Amino acid sequence: MGKSGADLGVVAGLVRASFLVNAVxxxxxxxxxxxxxxxxxxxxxxxxxxxxxxxxxxxGLEKSSLTGLVDRAVRRGLVRREPDPDDRRAVHVVLTEExxxxxxxxxxATCRRVDExxxxxxxxxRDRLAALLGTIVRENEAPAVFLDTLxx
Amino acid sequence: MGKSGADLGVVAGLVRASFLVNAVxxxxxxxxxxxxxxxxxxxxxxxxxxxxxxxxxxxGLEKSSLTGLVDRAVRRGLVRREPDPDDRRAVHVVLTEExxxxxxxxxxATCRRVDExxxxxxxxxRDRLAALLGTIVRENEAPAVFLDTLxx
DNA sequence: GTGCTATGTTCGTAGTACGAACTAACTGGG
DNA sequence: CCCAGTTAGTTCGTACTACGAACATAGCAC
Numbered sequence: 001m002g003k004s005g006a007d008l009g010v011v012a013g014l015v016r017a018s019f020l021v022n023a024v025x026x027x028x029x030x031x032x033x034x035x036x037x038x039x040x041x042x043x044x045x046x047x048x049x050x051x052x053x054x055x056x057x058x059x060g061l062e063k064s065s066l067t068g069l070v071d072r073a074v075r076r077g078l079v080r081r082e083p084d085p086d087d088r089r090a091v092h093v094v095l096t097e098e099x100x101x102x103x104x105x106x107x108x109a110t111c112r113r114v115d116e117x118x119x120x121x122x123x124x125x126r127d128r129l130a131a132l133l134g135t136i137v138r139e140n141e142a143p144a145v146f147l148d149t150l151x152x
Numbered sequence: 153m154g155k156s157g158a159d160l161g162v163v164a165g166l167v168r169a170s171f172l173v174n175a176v177x178x179x180x181x182x183x184x185x186x187x188x189x190x191x192x193x194x195x196x197x198x199x200x201x202x203x204x205x206x207x208x209x210x211x212g213l214e215k216s217s218l219t220g221l222v223d224r225a226v227r228r229g230l231v232r233r234e235p236d237p238d239d240r241r242a243v244h245v246v247l248t249e250e251x252x253x254x255x256x257x258x259x260x261a262t263c264r265r266v267d268e269x270x271x272x273x274x275x276x277x278r279d280r281l282a283a284l285l286g287t288i289v290r291e292n293e294a295p296a297v298f299l300d301t302l303x304x
Numbered sequence: 305g306t307g308c309t310a311t312g313t314t315c316g317t318a319g320t321a322c323g324a325a326c327t328a329a330c331t332g333g334g
Numbered sequence: 335c336c337c338a339g340t341t342a343g344t345t346c347g348t349a350c351t352a353c354g355a356a357c358a359t360a361g362c363a364c
Contacts, residue, residue, distance in 0.1 A: 010278050011266045012300035013285030014173050019297045020288065021170035023212055035319065037353095052343060060175055065321045067344055072319070089329045089342045114163045120291040121284065126162050129284040132277060133165030136172065139272040145171045150163035187321095187350065204312060217352045219313055224350070241311045241360045310361075318350070328343075 020117055028110040032102060038073055039110070042095065042103035043146055045079060049092040058143040078102070107147070172269055180262040184254060189221055191229060191262070194247065194255035195298055201244040207286060211296040230254070259299070 022036075029039040037059075042051065044058055056066045070093055073079045078099040084090035095103055118126055136142075174188075181191040189211075196202065196210055208218045222245055225231045230251045236242035247255060270278055288294075 009282035009286065009300070011263045012298050013282050014169065014266050014269065015177070015262075016289045016294040016299040016300075017166065017285045018170040018173040018177075019260050020292050020294050021166050022174070025167070025170075026212075033157040037320070060178075061320095062322060063343065064323070064345080065351085068320075071184060071344095084342095087330070087342080089327095091343075095256040102300060110167075111163045114166050114168050117166065117288055117292055118162050120287055125227060125287075130161035130165050132273065132281040132284070133169045134161065135272055135277075136269055137165060137168045140172050140269055146164050148161070148168075171316085189351070193314080205310085213351095214353060215312065216354070220351075223313095236311095239361070241314075306364090308364105309361080311359085312357100313359105314357075315355090317353085318351100319353105320349100322348085322350105324346090326343100326345075328342085328344100331339085333338090334336090 009013060017117075021114060024113040024117065025110060028106060028113055032106045033144060034078075034106065037069055038076070038078060039106055040145060041069060041073055042099065043107055043110075044144065045093060045095045046100075046103050046107060047144055047147055049082070049094040051084065051090050051092060053090075055093055058145065060143075169269075173266060176265040176269065177262060178183065180258060180265055184258045186230075187256065190225055190228070191247060191258055192297060193221060193225055193231060194230060195259055195262075196296065197245060197247045198252075198255050198259060199299055201234070201246040203236065203242050203244060207241075207245055210297065212295075 025039065026036050032039070034042070041055075042060060044055065050058065052063060052066055052070070055061075055070075056063050059066070061069070070079060070081065074081065077096055080094050080096055081091040082094055084092055118129065121129065126137045177191065178188050181188045187195070192211060193207075196207065197199070202210065204215060204218055204222070207222075208215050212220070213221070222231060222233065225299075226233065229248055232246050232248055233243040234246055236244055270281065273281065
């Protein structure tokens with residue numbers, strides 16, 4: 001079976017829903033004077049500091065791309081590079097004190113907006129959708145680009 | 153209720169699933185020597201020609217951004233600007249003969265990859281997911297950035 | 305036919321993303 | 335101890351993305 005029947009429905013649904021999420025993410029970022037990538041960086045770093053290597057793997061970027069992203073984020077005071085005490089080549093990228101609040105506001109605003117995309121669903125449908133997407137995310141090892149642990 | 157319980161599950165699920173879809177889309181585009189935006193442009197134009205205005209609305213871009221995207225696509229022979237016979241200010245952006253095949257290959261490859269994201273779901277679960285995402289897409293009037301009409 | 309609006313383009317700026325080439329630091333074998 | 339090879343990040347050049355402001359034309363309404 002695999003590729004027949006309602007399959008295209010799933011595919012088009014996923015692609016178009018992604019398009020909506022991207023738009024909402026961009027709108028949120030803009031509201032906070034961030035680019036999408038900077039917003040994503042903040043959301044990742046809310047969880048914990050990362051080395052450049054891990055950060056690139058998480059965001060799906062080449063290291064050369066990441067250097068620039070972090071440079072610009074440093075210039076805007078969003079993050080800091082801290083030396084790794086155990087490895088003088090490595091750095092830890094960390095949120096600054098000022099940007100932690102910004103990151104949390106951005107995160108909350110983005111959650112609210114994404115949540116609103118699903119307002120037309122009933123509570124049980126939301127739960128079903130969450131479970132189905134959860135399976136996809138788990139099976140494909142989507143990195144922690146957006147926290148899940150602040151529920152309630 | 154609104155913001156309690158498993159809500160964050162839906163939000164994080166949507167955001168992370170989008171991240172997966174974006175990655176897959178980028179991988180597909182790369183395989184065909186396209187940028188993500190050029191791939192998106194081809195997918196939109198597969199349906200029908202668009203004027204710059206409609207195209208910007210569909211892709212969520214300002215007109216000034218679109219001019220450049222179309223310029224580069226023209227330079228690569230992906231699309232053509234045709235004069236609108238009824239309005240000498242307006243143009244229709246159209247796929248070229250050569251790029252139609254490319255667009256269809258890209259579309260098919262992307263479908264395959266996105267489909268693979270959901271291989272761990274049972275057929276009824278896929279149908280449920282398609283229905284739930286369909287509701288979100290419909291309620292939020294997601295534009296036709298990815299065709300849905302080639303279903304069997 | 306003279307203002308108003310709509311359709312696109314141009315220009316300047318900032319940011320994104322990549323690969324190739326590079327530097328510095330760690331690591332393991334001898 | 336030392337050196338070869340690996341690993342962590344940066345630099346550089348190129349192409350592309352996206353925006354707003356300012357612009358030129360063409361249609362439209364009165």
